[in-house]
């Protein structure tokens with residue numbers, strides 16, 4: 001897990017790290033520049049001309065060091081500076097002094113934009129030192145660079161993006177942001193996706209112990225965190241070990257939702273899946289998914305009653321395609337009151353709960369709620385447009401009701417009643433398509449059925465779902481559909497080296 005700190009905390013952490021280790025800040029800058037270049041060289045060829053735009057702070061210092069290192073490796077680099085060296089930080093100037101003279105180094109104001117050509121723009125104008133909205137030449141530069149039809153890469157943070165809050169005005173629009181040591185909170189806001197692009201986190205050697213002294217309950221999940229949360233099954237494992245899952249949902253015209261959940265749970269590794277759907281769904285379910293068992297409620301069209309003997313199941317997921325009829329709400333109430341096992345609550349179940357205080361009271365620590373933004377807004381009855389407030393609201397909700405909350409979106413946020421908030425690293429824009437939420441419900445329910453704790457099921461579920469979305473997107477691009485995501489779930493295990 002990478003602890004997410006504020007810009008102020010990062011600066012202080014850096015200082016204590018340097019002091020304790022007896023390292024110069026210039027050396028840390030070199031390490032950061034090396035980390036950037038290592039990533040760059042793995043991804044881009046020497047045939048692409050690079051223009052590095054540098055401010056006069058330490059972000060600019062990183063940029064100058066990157067120019068030297070890339071040029072040494074045979075990459076064609078030009079440097080464009082936005083300020084006077086006399087205003088530069090000591091480390092900026094140290095790097096400027098050793099910039100090889102064969103590298104073009106021009107002031108930004110001297111660029112002839114009619115003739116300006118490059119393949120890659122590297123933004124090292126401003127990083128975590130940003131303390132006001134962009135204006136003057138920084139604003140001009142960002143506007144000019146955003147309008148270039150080239151690859152754009154930001155060093156640490158896209159210029160103009162504050163580390164901890166929503167952007168005010170313009171900011172550099174990167175295709176990639178290569179950030180150092182730990183992501184900055186605002187790089188994880190879905191609202192900033194167009195500025196951050198793909199986020200790459202590069203270790204610059206600051207040991208986890210240096211983070212201990214800094215208070216934060218927000219973390220960025222890493223692959224190793226997921227690996228250690230998985231249960232290991234062996235040759236003698238029986239299908240009963242993988243859990244008995246019940247998926248409740250579906251209504252006329254929306255049976256597909258529960259089918260997607262069921263298929264996703266099967267692909268995640270569930271042993272036995274039962275579904276509980278309105279009567280009309282029986283032949284449809286049976287003919288389209290052969291691996292699931294189907295039970296029906298008393299009504300034909302809508303879900304109007306609860307299943308018998310709920311204790312047969314290790315876990316229950318409820319909501320996909322369920323509808324919000326009053327009789328459905330009563331069936332939901334019945335299930336929430338009588339079932340004591342772990343549950344996933346999604347989609348229309350959330351929409352019903354949003355309107356019923358008495359049902360909110362039935363939320364327990366055994367439950368994972370999986371709203372997307374609109375559903376969350378209905379649940380909290382409040383404006384959750386601003387990411388800082390939304391993250392706080394998620395915490396408040398999880399603590400008030402004692403449940404795990406998965407707030408879906410780019411870098412889905414998992415909040416536990418203990419007050420810990422985890423940002424998920426996997427995912428893809430191609431997951432923004434109908435039915436992928438139903439897939440997530442099936443994946444998370446599957447892990448609950450396999451005996452994972454609510455926290456681990458949420459973390460593993462969101463991670464694998466996001467990774468499956470990435471893999472599906474690589475193949476199908478904007479043509480990705482929820483079923484493609486399901487088909488990629490098994491590959492996520494291979495990807496992580498899991499059996």
Ligand SMILES: NC(=O)C1=CN([C@@H]2O[C@H](COP(=O)(O)OP(=O)(O)OC[C@H]3O[C@@H](n4cnc5c(N)ncnc54)[C@H](OP(=O)(O)O)[C@@H]3O)[C@@H](O)[C@H]2O)[C@H](O)CC1
Nearest residue numbers: 028029032057058059126127128129130131132133134156
């Ligand atoms: N975090 C790490 O572990 C490492 C970080 N490195 C890099 O250093 C930057 C942070 O560098 P810093 O010098 O603190 O700040 P910046 O370069 O981002 O900004 C420089 C100064 O720019 C001024 N400023 C702020 N906002 C604006 C604005 N809107 N327009 C113009 N100028 C602005 C401000 O100075 P003032 O005097 O005007 O207040 C900033 O101080 C980090 O992001 C990394 O890239 C290290 O190299 C390695 C370790």
Ligand SMILES: [K+]
Nearest residue numbers: 123126155157
């Ligand atoms: K930058």
